[in-house]
Amino acid sequence: MNISGDKAEDLILVQECLNGDKEAFNKLIKKYELPIYNLAFRMMGSNEEALDAAQESFLRAYKALKSFRLEYSFFTWLYTISINVCRNCLKRKKILNFLSISSSSKQTEENNHADIELPDNRMNPEIIYEEKKRSEIIQTAIMKLPDKYKGIVIARYVEGLAYEEIAKIENIPLGTVKTQIHRAKKILIRHIKNAKKMHDDKLAHGIMKIT
Amino acid sequence: MKMKTCEKIQNYINIYYDNALCEKEKKELFAHIEQCHDCKIFYSELENIEKDLHSLPKLIPPSDFSNKVMQALPQKSPxxxxxxxxxxxxxxxxxxxxxxxxxxxxxxxxxxRPNREVVINKTTAIAPETNSTNTMDLSLGSQIVNTKFYLSLPLNTPIQSVSVVGDFNDWNVNTFKLKYKSDGIWEGTFPVRPGKHEYMFVINGEKWIPDPKAREYKEDGFGGKNSILVL
Structure with missing residues (x-):
């Protein structure tokens, strides 16, 4: 994504924003809304929260635009802000859940994955259902990861970023990124194994809720 | 001996999926998993998780997303x-x-210019009954203000790290880390630009707390509050 021409284009757009041209920022949003929304969705787990977090990421970036430095790539910088915004939201969610004053968090559970859309033109409904179930299981497993691993795993697997770039985003050494991803994968394997077992048990007992 | 080899091989398996294993190591890896059941299972589990993660569908944000963000932008140019x-x-x-x-x-x-010092009394969110002091040492006159953040935490709480995050460091937990001084007091001096800033303290990289006695707060849009610092 960060080829040099792209980087130069971003720098020009940033400069135009700083000169007061809001339309330039609109271009930056359109260019990066896909990775930022996907990051937010995978971190937060619901469409509604993902939209809030993605919007907040862009707003923070806009307000902090003057602190953007030429030596960064705009995407890396934005992604860093967004991971931190999402982590911030997750902390609050935990506190709210803990105080159980949040009715919206329960709603969130139900809304989970409601917006995952899979290509359905070439498959039969059963396969679509199984595929959907599978990506739900993976998403749930990601949600169960410790917060510090979530962003890294998403950056690596959903966005396909290089370890070096993740190290920059997280401001941690390259070796630490690798170790954390290895650890996160072990945790994911455990969660997915459990979830698949539960899923299969339910299917076997015929109590699967058909939605 | 077996344990040691398996440990090495499992490490190789991780590196294999990072695409960073050399040919010789690959040979060693595949020779080993032909004989070792545990390592073979580990190999196929990792293979599956890689596949699963890569197969996650990309989600498309609603088409009015950028419009909504644009409407929410502050009037003021950045x-x-x-x-x-x-x-x-x-x-x-x-x-x-x-x-x-x-x-x-x-x-x-x-x-x-004389140096100014502003002292604000604070109570932490962890122990509302414990008073702590947050002193900001403002050396005005340059474009960067070295700001001292103090946070006093109760001694019986296990704390490995305290950092301060805010718009001045893009809410990155890893940049402005406070150092433990003594008697539960953590402190650190960091460069902050003059102006109005939103910030929070992060304890053990996990627990985000506002400064309950900061002079100002601002709703952060997520049902919480950021503390406001004006330099």
């Missing part, structure tokens, strides 16, 4: 004020000679 411009010149490596002259001039002004 453009560079005079202060920041001077700062930009300072940070730019191409104008070092000019910088030297500017530093001299600024140091002169700095010497003329």
């Amino acid at each position: 453009g560079i004020g005079l202060g920041e411009k001077i700062h930009e010149i300072f940070m730019s490596p191409v104008s070092l000679r000019l910088n030297a002259a500017l530093i001299t001039i600024l140091l002169f002004f700095l010497a003329l």
Whole structure:
């Protein structure tokens, strides 16, 4: 994504924003809304929260635009802000859940994955259902990861970023990124194994809720 | 002996999926998993998780997303004020000679101005009954204000790290880390630009708390509050 021409284009757009041209920022949003929304969705787990977090990421970036430095790539910088915004939201969610004053968090559970859309033109409904179930299981497993691993795993697997770039985003050494991803994968394997077992048990007992 | 080999091989398996294993190591890896059941299972589990993660579908944000963000943008342009411009010149490596002259001039002004110290009493969110002090040492006169953050935490709480995050460091937990001083007091001095900033403290990299006795707060849009610091 960060080829040099792209980087130069971003720098020009940033400069135009700083000169007061809001339309330039609109271009930056359109260019990066896909990775930022996907990051937010995978971190937060619901469409509604993902939209809030993605919007907040862009707003923070806009307000902090003057602190953007030429030596960064705009995407890396934005992604860093967004991971931190999402982590911030997750902390609050935990506190709210803990105080159980949040009715919206329960709603969130139900809304989970409601917006995952899979290509359905070439498959039969059963396969679509199984595929959907599978990506739900993976998403749930990601949600169960410790917060510090979530962003890294998403950056690596959903966005396909290089370890070096993740190290920059997280401001941690390259070796630490690798170790954390290895650890996160072990945790994911455990969660997915459990979830698949539960899923299969339910299917076997015929109590699967058909939605 | 077996344990040691398996440990090494499992490490190889991780590196294999990072695409960073050399041919010789690959050979060793595949020879081993033909004989070792545990390592073979580990290999196929990792293979599956890689597949699963890569197969996650990309989600498309609603088409009105950018419009909504644009509507929520503040009226004020994020453009560079005079202060920041001077700062930009300072940070730019191409104008070092000019910088030297500017530093001299600024140091002169700095010497003329008295240092100010603002002391704010605070209570932490962890222990509302414990009073702690947060002192901000403001050395005005340059474009960067070295700001001292203090946080006093109860001694019986296990704390490995305290950091301060805010718009001044893009809410990155890893940049402004406080150091433990004594008696439960954590402190650190960090460069912050003059202006209005939102910030929070992060304990053990996990627990985010506002400064309950900061002079100002702002709703952060997520049902919580950020503390406000004005320099």
